[in-house]
Amino acid sequence: MPPSTPDDTPVAFQDPQYREAVIDLLAAIAYGEISAFERLAEDAKLAPSLEDKVAIASMASAELGHVASLRARLAELGADPFAAMAPFRRPIDKFHEHTAPADWYEGLIKAYVGDGMANDFYREIAAYLDPDTRDLIVASLEDTGHSEFVVGRVRAAIAADPRLGGRLALWGRRLMGEALTQAQRVAADRDALTALLAGGIDRPGLDLAALGRMFARITERHAERMAELGLDS
């Protein structure tokens, strides 16, 4: 048993691979939120009014606000939080490079749909983890509370210019495609994280059929969000 796992550690953490996977997962979420802050702060520049700018900037701040508790937990688990985030910088940065919004509305949709997709994915994984880790993840994915703002702005813009709907629907599909591409890249690189889904000492795992259902649920919720925005998915 490694020195950093005292005997009152949950059984799951006595499996070094589990510990490694949890570190990976928390680090990926933390870097995702830092990176979301950066992109939203950048998108705020595209805002057509000061009020819109403040709305997007507040979403950026809310994302960053979750990082502190993830950092603290990574340190508790004996990891250097920023070193743990390093392997996720490239795939997450790539996702953002490939999905740089061309205008304010693409930015809004990315904020709402992209954030929603990532949250659904992490919540699905969290269901297979020890309760403390699960609670931390769920808390750190708390809604930034601006869905209403995004939905209102996007629906009004489409009502004013129906052609915008077609372009934004394509944009939503591209976001989903890029997210899957990068998620697959992470899965191929991070053995512990992938093994996590297969289960462990005291945790049930996912067989292929269950994994398929998980992705079906994520896709389904993506479609619901697109519909909420008044867009085909």
Added chain:
Amino acid sequence: MPPSTPDDTPVAFQDPQYREAVIDLLAAIAYGEISAFERLAEDAKLAPSLEDKVAIASMASAELGHVASLRARLAELGADPFAAMAPFRRPIDKFHEHTAPADWYEGLIKAYVGDGMANDFYREIAAYLDPDTRDLIVASLEDTGHSEFVVGRVRAAIAADPRLGGRLALWGRRLMGEALTQAQRVAADRDALTALLAGGIDRPGLDLAALGRMFARITERHAERMAELGLDS
């Protein structure tokens, strides 16, 4: 008496010019904080490490976090918060245009020294206001809690490269000069705000000698912060 001042309004607010001045002041502080968010988020890109980036991004978020209560109070006073901010966008944006940091250290110093100067100035003015407004202003200027981080980083950099100290000392003087230039522009444009300092029905005002002492205190505290950073002022 305007319809939006019920009888339980503090005496001060029964003076329409006082009300106008408080709206101006809260709006200037709010826009200053929105704008600080934007600049710090931009400076975060210059960060040499992910940890440094998160530290600056957290300062940006802390600034933005104060805007909500200022907006709420502006609305209570019967103002459209974003319209009230409009007159301050140009001078504050100009300040930032003229003080765009050339590197990470200039950005750090601007965050620490610039923020400190603005806070001192608003706190000085707050002393002449009704208690509710004063408390709101003081709370919205709460330290973003990252002074220690900035001081540590800057001192270490100067220790490693003493020539940096000379350049950064000049930079500190330029920040002070630009701030005074823009403050003077605001004073020339906003009569109510200037009249505020002259006093009113139930508030003492500042004569020229008192105004001089106020600026001396602000300059003094600027020098203290520069010394804290290991820089001449």
